[in-house]
Amino acid sequence: MSATSPDKIVIPGKHSDWRRVLSPTGNTGDAIFRGLMFLVGLLMVSVVIAMVIALASDSMMSIRQFGFGFLKSRHWNPIKGEFGALPFIYGTIVSSLIALLISVPFSLGIAVFLVEQAPHYVARPIGFLVELLAAIPSVVYGVWGIFVLAPFLRVYIEPPIATVLGWLPLFQGTITGIGLLTGGIILAIMITPIISAVVRDVLAAVPGSQREAALALGATKWEMIRVVLVNGAPGIAGAVILGLGRALGETMAVTMVIGNRPEISLSLFAPSYTIASAIANEFTEATTDLYLSALVELGLILFLVTFVVNGIARVLVWNVTRKTGGVGRAA
């Protein structure tokens, strides 16, 4: 024993060099992999930071010229050099909210049906078809919106709504089938596959023992599903955030049916405009520097709106998670 001096003892994988620093086991492969993944992670963070810096610096001209007035002004007149973002912010948020209002109940229904009710041979094809909706390019949704959805809403849906609820300012004005409501409905269809797919996975992750326990206590199927939903609440909230993110940033489909009018009208039948559509529409012919700068500032605002909405949603999810300790995490 004593014949062996300490420096001759070879511990497998013991290295005092960079491999040690990067990997606790000193394994070369692990070290390389870890370094690589760190770089990839860093790359994403730096892309986000670079984008914010680029947006901010390119919109400096507009920020200097209009200051906070940009956020409050309702006037958007490129010819006269007047730029205000409020109608775009309003259109973006309201169309996304309409989308959530319609989509969330549907998505929950689809997910509950697929996980709790449907037999396997039905659940698989339906689940597949719903996910297929997410793969359709948004411009296709837009064309479908113009040629099918908008005429359908104009003829069969909006007139009855106007007759019954026309006393509300929300449902007044000329019915053209093009407007905020149609934009919201298109968005709802587009985000439903995303929300329902995530919710389905969340519900499937709720342990079977929870269901068995509920049933053993004499719960009906409906009561059992409520237990499952409460357990999955944080995950469901995460799914809704994902859908909201998609709705806020959607461009092509919305611009084709929303009417593209930078005006704030209480009526959901009236044309409106979203930030993403405005940028896509006006960028090509933005000839003056101030105009271009105002459009970039719109991009910066969209970035911030998404950031704030996500932040609020995450705080909500975090609160719910602490209270229920349910499964599923915010995506």
Place this chain on the structure above:
Amino acid sequence: MSVWNRSLRIVTSLAVFVALLLSVACSPKGSGTNSGPIQLSGTGATFPNPLYQKWVSEYGKLHSNIKIDYQSQGSGAGIKQIKEQTVDFGASDAPMKDEDLKSAPGELLHIPTVLGAVVITYNLAAVTQQLQFSPEVIADIYLGKIKKWNDPKIAADNSGAKLPASDITVVHRSEGSGTSAVFTDYLSKISPEWKEKVGAGPSPSWPVGIGGKGNEGVTGQVKNTPNTIGYVELAYAVQNKLPVALVKNSSGSFVEPSIDSVTAAAAADAGNTPDDLRVSITNAPGANVYPISSYTYILIYKNQKDATKGKALVDFLWWGIHDGQSFAKPLLYATLPADIVKRAEAKLDSITAAGVKLH
């Protein structure tokens, strides 16, 4: 864990790393290599894009050593990029403004290539005859002052048409476009109120109406919504067989938009065309002139930096305003009148590189 497994992992991670490096390294290389084919790049207006793509492919057949790349990113992008000198030529529907020309690093020439027109289309199921509009009526509809189809002002130009008592739904382009610029330029000329309240430009602040994205968006909304009125490019209206309105010109006659009535507008205004060829030919005089017409331009520096590329570009444009014109009609663009071709020739002749004429 076997040595084999470990080395496999190392190889895999190295491969991933190399792939990442490659994706970073494969950024576009600088253009303008002296050896090999001559590369010309241009960007700008979407309206003449089908014609320019045709020109590029036809010219490529004749001159295999010249490769031309045209990207239709919009007139705004065309003006911006030629000013920044990131392209060899720009393209714009509307002529550049004085302040844009001043802030450019060199003298820019406007070479007209073809002409287009903006036509009024509508959706009225009960109306079988072709509608006719006076200029003031178009302006009042787009100002929101004429609200119903059976307004006496519309009826005055269309005796016998069964105009419904319904609201007019106005459709305009949602995105900035040369089509809107031409249309609003026309409205500004014929209506002082329009000029004061709205003005002319690619994306004006429309007093009324809903916005459709692109010619196809406007067409889609006009086709699918009863009682609408909209405006689209002539070529688009003809290809899609849209109902097209006659417009009263400055001589008082109602003219149907067509390739010939558009060329007539350019010919009628040729005498008034300024030296730099920057001109708006909306509301041109003449009995058979369609009044909502416009040139589209290619923008090129008078002093070319590279003699080889400059010569190739001038030769291409020379071909475009001569032989290239024969491709215009099948694609529903109006050809340049002879006077304007002569004056464009003089412009191309004046282009130099290091003081030497290129043509």
